[in-house]
Each structure stands twice: as structure tokens, then as C-alpha cells.
Amino acid sequence: MSKLWFGLLGIGVLAGLFAALTVVSRGLGVYNANDITFWVLPMAGYLFFALTAAGLTLLSSLPSVFGMKQYYPIAKRASILAGATLVVGVMCKGLDLGPLSTLLNTVNLALSPNFMSPIWWMAVLYGIYITFVIIKFYFIHKNQWHSMGGKVSGLLALLLMFMSYTALSIVFGTADARPAFFGHFTAIYFAVTALTSGMAVLVLASHFHFALTGGMPKEQAPIFDNVSKMFAGLLGAALFIFILRAVIGFTSLQEAFDGFRHIAGTGMYNVEMWVGLIIPFIMVVIPKVRNSRAGIILASSFVLVGMFFGRLVMLLSAQVKPVGNLAETRPEFVSYFPSMYEIGIIVLALSLSLLIYSIGVKYLRLEATPE
């Protein structure tokens, strides 16, 4: 890997750190958030990275937990990518709480827990999940795939992924005051899109790696042929869920869905639909495009861009229409554009995850399989 690449990532991390330190010292006032749109870009970053990590955790478990041994060559790469995306995802959520004084209050998650709160379960489960993802990677890296520690940590990482993903779905699913989060439908939407974005990251990272290292090893060609087909299938499922969500959103008589209908007329919704789903789906169902390195790299990149916008679409749909007395003296729909600090947090998350992965590529032999 070139020094230029690491230099660029370093600049990204430094710029992002500036934004993060500003947030920690001054609070969330530096975001373009307010009492109407209060969960904005950093929260979208959290959803994007955390759900991508869920997809990657499942993919990395295919050989060791589900016995699909042909997928060993992708497992270690998926595992480190799961860890990297999970770490930055949780970091995004942390930087969406408040200044240092507020962050110190998080000790109350342990001192004053509310077991009825989905957010409490989400915070605790993600904390444990992240630990087991790291332990799992440690055992894989030590080539102890089939040791007791390797098996237990792999299984627990998978179980905790399901549990934390469920808690995250319940956070949105039980928000009765905001139906435009799509209630319990969120669980299925999160499941399919998490797998799709996880698969997109894996496909992108693997093919990019092969492009830089002079090509895919011949024995791995059938594996990646299968992976590409699975990717196409998942994209099809994601498109189906997207259409289903649109039908619900457009046909509901509830006023709360006005926010969704408003957002559906904006550019970001079109990015989610066209760039994230329709165009890449068309690309991957064409065998010639799917089997070309440039085609699959482009398609997976499009999916990730679209999925990121999709997370913001989901958040804003339930917020742009002011609720209750907050609607007084405000327009029917409020507008939102991220501040440079919000963009800085996403730059930090992206740079940091790429840095972790790049260090993995350089020093940790991510193509390793059990001996």
C-alpha cells in the first residue's frame, strides 16, 4: 500500500479528529440539528456502519458457524471489516450524544439502568458485541479458527449481532409517536439492507484488493462467482423491501407519513433509489458486468453510497414534519443540510475504518484460511 494512501487517510483522520474534539468541547450546537431534526448525519453514520457490521459479521460466520467451508477465504477479511465498521459506528453514536460532561454521564448506563428502555439494551449489547467481534478476530488471526476460544467467540459474536440488531430495530420499531420510522417494518428493512451493505463492503474490499495485488487467485474464482450472485440476490431483496416501504409510505392515511412523502421528493431519496438500488441491481444481474472487476467494484460502491443516503432518508422521514407544539411558528416541513462538523464526523469514521482495514491488509494476511 502506498504512502500516499496512508497519508490521505491520515489527513482524513486529522480533519475528523478536529470535528470530534470540537463536538466534545462545545457540544452538539456545532451540528445543524435542532429540536425538530435532532437525529441527523452522525446518527445516520451510526446506522450505516453498525448495520454494515451486522451484515459483515454474518458473512464472516458462514464457514465457521454455518459450516459453509468454501467461504473461508472471505471470513478473515469480513471479520476485520466488521470490527472496523462497528468501532466507527459506535464512535458516531458517541459523538451524537453531547459534550464531555454528557459523555461522562454514560456511566449511568451501569449505575442507573432502565431495563425497559430499548436504547439501554442497544448500548449494552453493542458494547458486548464489539468486544466479541474483536476477540473473534484475534482467534482467527492466531489461526485458532477451530479452538474452543475461536468457536465460542465466533458463535457469541454472531448471537450478539442478532441481539444488538434486534435492539436497534426495537428502538425505531416501538417509537409510536413517530410512525414514519415505519414501526416494526424497520426490523425487516434493517435486516435486508444490513446484509446488502455488508456484502457490498466485502465485495468492494475483496475486488479492490485483487485489483491492487494483480488478480484473484484461480481457486477463489468460484467463491467470488457465488458471492457476486448472492450480492445480486440481496440487492433484489433490498429493492423489494424498498418498494414495499414506498408503498406503505405513499398509501398510508396517517399524517405522520407526510414527512416520508416529502423526503421522497428530494435528491437524497433518489440517490438511495437509483444509485443505491436500481442502477447497481441492473449492473449485477447482467453477467458480463457482474463478472468484470470494474463492474462489480462500481456496483458495490454505488450500493454503499445509496445505503448511506438511505439511513439519512429513514431518519429525516420521521423528523422533518414538526411534532406537537414544535410545529408552532414553523413551516410544514423543515429543511436540513449538514454542518461541516457533521461531515467531519463521517470523514473521521470513514478514514478510521479504512485505516484499520488497510493496516489489516498490510500486516495481518486477510486472505488466510485455516491450515
Add this chain to the structure above:
Amino acid sequence: MANYAMVIDLQLCTGCGGCIIGCKNENNLPEGVRWSNKLTETLGRFPHVRYHYRPTLCNHCENAPCVRGCPTRALYKTKDGITAHDPDKCIGCRYCMVNCPYGAVNYTWNKPHQEWEDNTEVIPGCTYSPRGLVNAVDAKGWPIFNPDPDVNYKAIRPTGVIEKCHFCLHRVEAGKLPYCVEVCPSSARIFGDLDDPGSKVNELLGMFRAERLRPELGTRPKVFYIREFCPCAYEPGKGMI
């Protein structure tokens, strides 16, 4: 133990906004934040137009979704049924803002009253600067600082936590009325104990059909609205085709 609630008599309410101003002063609310608020609606076509005004505040729901969702019990129910907040436990996740269907929760995005830290004198050498005025009256944060809420809340909430109406818990525990009730010039707000059969709120709820906001959500609000100011009359008829 009491079960406090509020009845707002819309026939007596003049829509003056005194409750909003009183609440801001009593609780040192920062710019842009209102715990006591209003919902307005204009209906009809000119010249037959009517303006509806409904004062609002936290509904102190019996089944409060903000309390259920708060991960650290920073939002809690007092023994008297008031939905209160402990800023020292608040992690700023804003899930209460997601869950509150009434828009009654605010987050302190910036340092409260930071506009009063400005050292610029409007007329140099003649008027105070905002900070100079705060210092001159020996106040904290802003010139009309009220230290009373410090008893069981923070008089000024720190940056990065939520804040909300607490029925002036500091006053209620001292045997006084919430300040919005106290300052209402037309006595349109009636505060009392739902568990006391002889309380004024029960007397009114037994007398008039009461309305609550968004009852379909099952939050069981404890702010009740009765009557509506209407001096109008119309000639009876069956309409037209």
C-alpha cells in the same frame, strides 16, 4: 402521595401567553426553549374566520413513553406522578424526543444564555453590555436568574442534556402552585390532585367533558382541556345542497 394533574379551561384562557413568559422566567429557560407553549389553528373562510388557541405543556402522562424509553432513568416519575428529569443522569441520546408525541422535550444544543456573555455595549460608555448587566445585578447566566429550581433540578440545565416542564416541582414540593398556574391572569389553569375526590380538578372533570391530546396513543395525559370560549350563536337550519 398525590397524583397531580392540570385542567385548562379554554373558556377562561385569553391566549395572552402569560404562562409562556412566566415559565421562561421561573425556570430560566434559554432562548428558543418553551416548556409552556401553545397550539393555534385558524379555521373558516373570510369573513367567517375563527382562531383557536390551546396552551400546552408537558402532559405528565401516566404511561409516559419518555420515561419508559430513557436508558438511565434520567426521566422518572416522582411519587406524586410528575414526570421529572435528572440532568446528572442524562446521556443526551434524545430518545425521549423521539418518543414524546407532544414535542414537549427540548435539548440544550448550546450553552444556555450564551448571548448574555457578550461584552459589547450597545452605546459605549453609556449602556451595559449583556455580561456587564448580568454582573451588575449579581446574577448567574442571565439578569433575571431565579435560583429556586436548584432545590430539586438544575436552575439552568447544562449543555448537552434535555430539559422539560416538571410542573415546577420545586414550588409544588414547597406547597405552592406551578408558576404558570400562579401567573395566569384569568385563572384558566387549575392544578390539583386527581386522587383527592374533593380537589378542584376533580370537581371540574366531573362537571365538564374533558379532552386530552392524542389519547389514541395510550399515554394517558394528565393535562385536561375543558370548555371553549364561544360567544357565538347561529340560526338553526339543515344546511344546503
